[in-house]
Amino acid sequence: MGWEKSIEELRRREALSLKMGGAEKVERQISRGKLTVRDRIDRLFDDGTFREIGALAGKAEYDDDGNLTDFVAANTILGRGKINDRTVVVQADDFTVRGGAADAAIAQKQIMAEQMANELRLPLVRLIDGTGGGGSVKTLETGGRTYIPRNPGWDWVVANMSTVPVVGLALGPVAGLGAARCVTSHYSVMVKELSQLFVAGPPVAKRLGEDVTKEELGGSWMHTRNGAIDDEVNTEDGAIERARQFLSYLPSSVHELPPRGPQNDSVDRVEDFLLNAIPEDRRKVYKMRPIIKAVVDEGSFFEMSKNFGRSLITGLARLDGWPVAIMAGDPYFYGGGWTTDTSHKVIRFTELAETFHLPVVHLVDNPGFAVGVQYEKTAHIRHGSRALATVYQATVPWCSVIVRKAFGVAGAAHMNPERLRYRFAWPSADWGSLPIEGGIEAAYKSDLAASDDPEALLADITERLNRVRSPFRGAEAFLIEDIIDPRETRARLCEFANLAAPLRTPGLSAFPMRP
Numbered sequence: 001m002g003w004e005k006s007i008e009e010l011r012r013r014e015a016l017s018l019k020m021g022g023a024e025k026v027e028r029q030i031s032r033g034k035l036t037v038r039d040r041i042d043r044l045f046d047d048g049t050f051r052e053i054g055a056l057a058g059k060a061e062y063d064d065d066g067n068l069t070d071f072v073a074a075n076t077i078l079g080r081g082k083i084n085d086r087t088v089v090v091q092a093d094d095f096t097v098r099g100g101a102a103d104a105a106i107a108q109k110q111i112m113a114e115q116m117a118n119e120l121r122l123p124l125v126r127l128i129d130g131t132g133g134g135g136s137v138k139t140l141e142t143g144g145r146t147y148i149p150r151n152p153g154w155d156w157v158v159a160n161m162s163t164v165p166v167v168g169l170a171l172g173p174v175a176g177l178g179a180a181r182c183v184t185s186h187y188s189v190m191v192k193e194l195s196q197l198f199v200a201g202p203p204v205a206k207r208l209g210e211d212v213t214k215e216e217l218g219g220s221w222m223h224t225r226n227g228a229i230d231d232e233v234n235t236e237d238g239a240i241e242r243a244r245q246f247l248s249y250l251p252s253s254v255h256e257l258p259p260r261g262p263q264n265d266s267v268d269r270v271e272d273f274l275l276n277a278i279p280e281d282r283r284k285v286y287k288m289r290p291i292i293k294a295v296v297d298e299g300s301f302f303e304m305s306k307n308f309g310r311s312l313i314t315g316l317a318r319l320d321g322w323p324v325a326i327m328a329g330d331p332y333f334y335g336g337g338w339t340t341d342t343s344h345k346v347i348r349f350t351e352l353a354e355t356f357h358l359p360v361v362h363l364v365d366n367p368g369f370a371v372g373v374q375y376e377k378t379a380h381i382r383h384g385s386r387a388l389a390t391v392y393q394a395t396v397p398w399c400s401v402i403v404r405k406a407f408g409v410a411g412a413a414h415m416n417p418e419r420l421r422y423r424f425a426w427p428s429a430d431w432g433s434l435p436i437e438g439g440i441e442a443a444y445k446s447d448l449a450a451s452d453d454p455e456a457l458l459a460d461i462t463e464r465l466n467r468v469r470s471p472f473r474g475a476e477a478f479l480i481e482d483i484i485d486p487r488e489t490r491a492r493l494c495e496f497a498n499l500a501a502p503l504r505t506p507g508l509s510a511f512p513m514r515p
Contacts, residue, residue, distance in 0.1 A: 021096030
C-alpha cells in the first residue's frame with residue numbers, strides 16, 4: 001500500500017485545520033463585522049503565493065483505538081507569501097480559537113515567524129486579534145501552576161526592529177502581549193470601531209475603579225492621537241492595503257536598498273500654484289499637503305501618523321522613482337512649532353529613515369518650540385533636544401527646503417548644517433534666532449519705555465528690521481546656498497534623489513528604530 005494512507009491522513013488534518021474554531025465561532029467572528037484569519041491572509045498576499053508552515057500544530061482528539069476524531073488548529077497561523085512579487089512573512093492570530101489567547105503552539109509559531117523574518121531577511125506582517133499570545137487565567141488551572149512572566153522570543157522582536165520592516169495590524173481587541181507586539185513595529189494600523197488596544201481590558205480596569213467600554217479604554221481615535229499607533233482606517237481591507245503600500249517603499253531588509261519605483265512622472269513637471277502657495281502676509285496660514293503632492297511623484301505620497309504631532313507632516317514618497325522620507329511643517333497646528341509630541345514624531349521618523357536607508361526631504365516651516373506653561377510641563381525642551389540630536393546624528397542623504405520659517409533651537413533641526421548643506425530656500429523664507437514680531441519689545445524695552453511715542457518708535461524699529469530679514473540678505477553672505485523659484489522645487493528634489501541614490505549604503509544603522 002505504501003504511504004497512501006499517511007498522505008490521506010495528512011490531507012484530512014490539513015482540511016480540518018481550515019475550519020478554524022468551528023462553524024459557530026467563525027460565524028460569530030463574521031457577525032461582528034470581522035474577517036476570518038484565512039480571509040485576511042488571502043487579501044494580504046498575491047494570489048496563490050501563501051505557503052503555510054505548521055498547519056498540523058493544534059489540539060487533536062482520538063477515540064479509544066487511537067483514531068483521530070477531531071482536530072483544531074493552533075490559534076496562530078505562520079507562513080510566507082508574496083506582496084507585489086516580494087516574499088513576506090506573516091504571523092496571524094485566529095480569534096475563533098480561544099480568543100487568540102496562548103495555547104501549546106502559539107508561542108513557538110510566533111518565535112519562528114520572528115526568527116524566519118530575521119534570518120531570511122524578509123519583512124514581517126503581524127495580523128493581531130486578541131491577546132496575540134498573552135495569557136489566560138484559565139491556563140493557571142489547566143497547568144496547575146503560575147509562572148514568572150517572560151515574553152518568548154522577544155529578543156527576535158527587538159532584533160527585527162533594526163533589520164527588517166515590521167508591520168502590526170490590530171484587527172480586533174488587542175491586549176497585553178498582543179498590544180506590545182503591535183506597537184513594536186515600524187508601522188501600525190487600527191480599524192475604527194473594530195480595533196481596540198490596551199494593556200488589559202475593561203474587566204481589569206473595572207476592578208481598578210474605571211467602568212469603561214473597550215472603545216473608551218483603547219479605541220483607535222485615542223491611540224492614533226497619542227502616538228501609540230500610526231494610523232487608523234475604516235475597514236480591514238483598508239488596513240491590509242496600507243500594509244502593502246508601506247512595504248513597497250522599503251527594502252526587504254537593511255542589507256538591501258529601497259527599490260526604485262516606476263519613473264512615469266516628468267522630473268521637470270511644473271505646478272504654477274507653487275509660486276503663490278505661501279501668503280505674503282506672515283500671519284496667514286496655508287496648506288502644506290498640496291505642496292508635498294506637487295513636488296513628489298504623482299500619487300506617491302504615503303502619509304504616516306497624520307493625527308499625532310500634527311505640526312509636522314511625515315510620510316514616504318518617490319522622487320523620479322526613488323523612495324524618500326518626507327518631513328514638512330504644518331502651520332495649521334501651533335504655527336508649525338514643535339511640541340513634545342512633534343519631537344517624538346521627529347525621532348521615530350528619522351530613525352525609520354536611518355534604519356532603511358531612505359534619503360530625507362524636509363520642507364521647513366518651523367517657528368521654533370511651542371511656547372507656554374502647558375508645553376513646559378511636558379519637558380518639551382528635553383524631548384526637543386533628543387529630536388535635534390537624532391537629526392544631527394542622521395547619516396542618510398538629507399535635503400532641506402526652507403519654505404517659510406526656521407527659528408531658534410527647533411529651527412536649527414531642519415538639518416545638520418555641519419554636513420554638506422544640500423538645501424534651498426523659497427523667497428518666502430524667514431529665519432533667525434526668534435521671529436522679529438516676538439523679540440522687538442524685549443530687545444528694545446528701555447528705548448520704548450523712554451519714548452514719548454512708543455507705538456511710532458515700535459513701527460520704525462519694525463520697518464528697519466524688516467529690511468534685513470529678506471532671505472536675499474542671507475544669500476549675499478552665503479548663509480543660504482540657493483534661493484529658488486518654488487516652481488523649480490520638484491526638479492531640484494529629483495536631482496537630489498538621483499545624486500543620493502548611489503550614496504546609500506546597505507547594512508545595520510548606528511541607531512536603528514526603536515518602538
